[in-house]
Structures are given as structure tokens and as C-alpha cells.
Amino acid sequence: MSLYLPLNPERYHPDPREPVDRWFQTASASNVRTTMEIVADLVGPACSAVVDPFAGGGSSATAARLMDLPFFGIEIDPVLACVSLAKSRATVGHARILQRLPPIRDLESLLSVLALLPTCASADEVAVASCLAVVLALRASRGTPLGYQEITGDLACHRRPAATGRLVCADATVPASWRDLPVPQEDAVLYTSPQFGRRSPLLGAPPRLTATARGVLASVGGDHGRSTTPEDSGFAGTTVAMLRQAAAVMRRATVVIEHEPDDDGHNATEETLERTAAALPGRVHNARFIFCGQFTWRGPLSLIVFDLR
Numbered sequence: 550m551s552l553y554l555p556l557n558p559e560r561y562h563p564d565p566r567e568p569v570d571r572w573f574q575t576a577s578a579s580n581v582r583t584t585m586e587i588v589a590d591l592v593g594p595a596c597s598a599v600v601d602p603f604a605g606g607g608s609s610a611t612a613a614r615l616m617d618l619p620f621f622g623i624e625i626d627p628v629l630a631c632v633s634l635a636k637s638r639a640t641v642g643h644a645r646i647l648q649r650l651p652p653i654r655d656l657e658s659l660l661s662v663l664a665l666l667p668t669c670a671s672a673d674e675v676a677v678a679s680c681l682a683v684v685l686a687l688r689a690s691r692g693t694p695l696g697y698q699e700i701t702g703d704l705a706c707h708r709r710p711a712a713t714g715r716l717v718c719a720d721a722t723v724p725a726s727w728r729d730l731p732v733p734q735e736d737a738v739l740y741t742s743p744q745f746g747r748r749s750p751l752l753g754a755p756p757r758l759t760a761t762a763r764g765v766l767a768s769v770g771g772d773h774g775r776s777t778t779p780e781d782s783g784f785a786g787t788t789v790a791m792l793r794q795a796a797a798v799m800r801r802a803t804v805v806i807e808h809e810p811d812d813d814g815h816n817a818t819e820e821t822l823e824r825t826a827a828a829l830p831g832r833v834h835n836a837r838f839i840f841c842g843q844f845t846w847r848g849p850l851s852l853i854v855f856d857l858r
């Protein structure tokens with residue numbers, strides 16, 4: 550079955566006014582409110598968690614937070630993994646801890662703050678505050694510093710994050726990355742936007758910031774040590790490889806895959822669903838496409854939706 554639901558592309562682009570999410574939005578980020586609407590429509594109130602194995606800069610982490618749901622994410626880029634973790638777990642308390650330390654204006658000041666943090670915060674607080682510190686350094690490296698007033702103001706209009714949830718910096722297509730991700734076996738939504746091809750925009754953070762972010766995640770147990778880029782197997786190949794791993798640890802879930810064509814306009818929606826059904830025999834039910842209309846110059850955005858059973 551397929552539905553055609555043309556939507557204003559603006560509804561899929563990230564909103565630069567969205568509290569918390571606006572701390573850092575990747576070029577390919579999704580719109581938080583639209584993600585929430587899709588999850589509410591497709592899963593309803595029974596949803597137990599949001600799982601995003603290509604978490605990027607955390608639009609689904611922010612959506613999970615707003616829906617008061619635990620967030621489980623995997624992201625291969627260490628800086629983006631820190632951004633996602635900060636968006637999903639930061640509180641006003643973490644911002645206040647950082648505010649008492651020297652300002653983060655560059656990599657050197659980030660390193661000083663990271664060294665000081667364990668002396669003035671608990672281990673749990675250090676993990677989240679360190680990731681928030683990486684976000685501040687990332688914004689400073691872009692010449693658009695993020696102020697504490699904006700952070701605390703944004704957090705004041707959010708509820709406290711759900712107590713459970715986890716993020717790992719790893720390759721979502723290999724089993725080890727899912728081993729330490731205690732995703733609920735029932736009734737979660739796997740909502741993700743996979744890399745749509747070789748030329749999908751990359752973050753391009755300064756290499757020393759990336760190395761520092763990796764160090765932060767390693768020290769808090771959120772890094773699984775893979776520093777090489779996995780082989781590019783295209784949208785369908787990467788998505789199916791990830792879904793094999795997800796299906797090994799999740800018994801029942803609603804799966805929503807955002808698809809936008811690669812730079813050459815190649816549309817892999819049907820191929821992805823066919824290959825998924827072949828890779829997971831008997832587990833793909835109620836599959837459908839939701840076509841959302843022209844999105845970028847590359848072509849239309851569509852959602853591949855099915856129940857994993």
C-alpha cells in the first residue's frame with residue numbers, strides 16, 4: 550500500500566527556533582515536530598521508546614524528550630554523538646556546572662574545562678556536561694557561539710529527560726554496537742534517517758574536536774571504538790544491514806525510515822523495502838510507503854513504514 554501525503558517541505562526541514570534542537574542542526578536534520586506527529590500517528594500512546602540508529606545531531610533525540618520517551622541512539626560521528634547525547638539528557642543543572650567554569654571559546658578552553666569537570670561534578674553529571682561542552686566548542690568553531698542563557702532558557706521549557714535511554718558512538722550495521730543498547734523489545738518506534746549516499750552532507754568538524762569528542766565518549770562508556778568509516782553500501786545496503794541488527798534485539802517495533810534520493814536522484818524506497826523483507830523473512834508486516842512530495846533538488850521525501858514482528 551502507498552499513500553501520497555504531499556507536505557510543505559518546510560515541515561521536514563529543521564526549525565531554527567526549536568528549543569534544544571537549535572543548539573546544533575545538521576544539514577540533513579529532520580523537523581522535530583513533524584517527527585513527533587509521525588510517531589504519534591503511527592504508534593500512538595503505547596510507544597515505549599524512540600530508537601534512532603543514525604542519530605546524527607539529535608532531532609529524534611529532541612522529539613523523544615518532548616514526548617517524554619526514553620531515547621536510544623547510535624551515531625558514528627563522535628561530535629554528533631555528543632550533540633545527540635546533550636540534546637537528549639542535558640538539564641539546567643549541567644549548564645550551571647559548565648557556567649561556573651572558564652568559558653569555552655576554542656579547543657584549548659574545551660580541554661581545560663573537560664579536565665576540571667570531574668573535580669566539580671558526579672560521574673553521571675560529567676558525562677552529560679562534557680557532551681554539552683563539546684556542543685559549545687562546536688558552535689564556537691563555527692563562529693556562532695552558543696550562550697548559557699539560550700541553553701538554560703531552552704531547558705526551562707522542556708521537561709526533565711526520561712531517566713533511561715542511551716547513546717553509543719558506533720557503526721549501527723554491526724552487532725557489537727547494539728549489544729550495549731538496552732532497547733525495549735516491545736513497542737518502540739525505530740525512527741531514522743539513514744545516510745542517503747556517498748555525498749550526503751558530512752559534519753566536517755575540526756579533526757582535533759572530533760578526537761576530543763571521541764575521548765569524551767570513551768571515558769563515559771559511550772564509544773565503541775570504531776574510528777574508520779564503514780564501507781559505503783548505498784542507502785538500501787546500509788539500511789538493511791542496520792535493520793538486521795535491530796531485528797536481532799527488538800521483537801516488536803514500528804519502523805519508520807525517512808528516504809530522500811541521493812545526489813544522482815536515485816530513489817531506493819522500493820529496493821530498500823524489498824531487500825528488508827528478504828533479509829527478515831516473516832518479520833515485516835503492514836509495509837507501506839508514505840510519499841511526502843518534492844523535498845530538495847534531489848527529489849521527493851518518502852517514508853518507508855512497517856511493523857517488525
Ligand SMILES: C[S@@+](CC[C@H](N)C(=O)[O-])C[C@H]1O[C@@H](n2cnc3c(N)ncnc32)[C@H](O)[C@@H]1O
Pocket residue numbers: 574575577578579602603604605606607608609623624625626629719720721722742743744745749779787
Ligand atoms: C541523514 S543523517 C541523520 C540526521 C539526523 N536525523 C539529525 O537530526 O541530524 C545520517 C547520520 O547517520 C550517520 N551514519 C552514517 N553511517 C552510519 C553507520 N553505519 N552507523 C551509525 N551512524 C551512521 C551519519 O554520521 C549521519 O549523522
